[in-house]
Amino acid sequence: ASLLTAIEMAPRDPILGITEAFNADKNPNKVNLGVGVYYDDNGKVPLLECVRKAESQLMEKATPRTYLPIEGLAAYDKAVQELVFGADSAVVQEKRAITVQALGGTGALKLGADFLKRFSPNAQVWISDPSWENHRALFESAGFTVNNYPYYDASTRDVNFDGMLKALGEMPAGSVVVLHACCHNPTGADLTEAQWTDVIKVVTERGLVPFLDMAYQGFGDGIAEDGKVVRRFADAGGALFVSNSFSKSFSLYGERVGALSIVAASAEEASRVLSQLKRVVRTNYSNPPIHGGQVVATVLSTPELRNMWEEELAGMRVRIREMRQALVQKLKDKAPGQDFDFVIKQRGMFSYSGLTKAQVERLRSEFSIYAVDTGRICVAALNSRNIDAVVEAIGKVL
């Protein structure tokens, strides 16, 4: 027997499991609403035109592939920081924010988690109930105890704001609070501006450590609109952690492009923070890969490509909204008497549809329509060709 002999099989990833079952399904009309990816109206993951153009420019230059600095490509870090906080913001002007390139949003969260564990080892982490399924495991694997704060109320199909605020008000100082900046995954239910005002107030007053996870900037109400909450937190003062991802907004999933930004009280404090964050990177993967970062930096800093990106992103956002509208409209016929208007109010790629586990199972077994057991559907996987079949099926299982 070796040390490997007694190792047990790890549980399967529930969402990847859906895709495996979907792939094995022989029904030509099958639909996968279980994914966390944006598909275009043809059911394909798009290659954005701005990305294609940036890539052909980069090809022309054919630069050697030396190591990047530990913190990533300087042009990328700068462009991302300006995107996230605003070039004219106080934190950028005063050099109080530091930004390091990371391996997607997940990599950014992990860097932040490892950093926090080094400098605040006894803090506990709080995530929304429910949250992105990797938040808990990720912070636990960094060594933290992870708790839930109330977030979604299935009876109102909206945020349980009183419950959330009460929980925040009872957390010990120094607690790390993970907040979805926009387009909450999995529910699609976001806070209003007024609710954010209350959250920022409690977080600041109690000395909590906000960790904003922004994986869907531009999928809610717009790039600036979705990013506003980050700027509001930055203006409130206090340490702030922000992870952001370009997986969805650039359709660059497999390139692993994201970033972690930390806001400090002064430029001098920020430089100490950066020096320590670089140690976290160095001991994990040394330095990030080049290609995705170069593509995003090129697009963000070339006016023509940036305009193109903003338009392409707007196209994705609008298409999702249209699918929300169409879903609700069509369900009025197929499921009369049932109110799905909440789906229009939800933001981002996902919807907590209210479908029960049993209904999700029937969708799968009788109609080859795959969703997550919690009732989460990916609205971005709906298109003009599959929506009627989906609505028809939902009408039958309700």
Ligand code: PLP
């Ligand atoms: N955070 C949230 C809330 C997400 O939904 C996701 C991806 O689905 C991520 C982080 C991770 O993003 P990435 O795929 O860039 O690692």
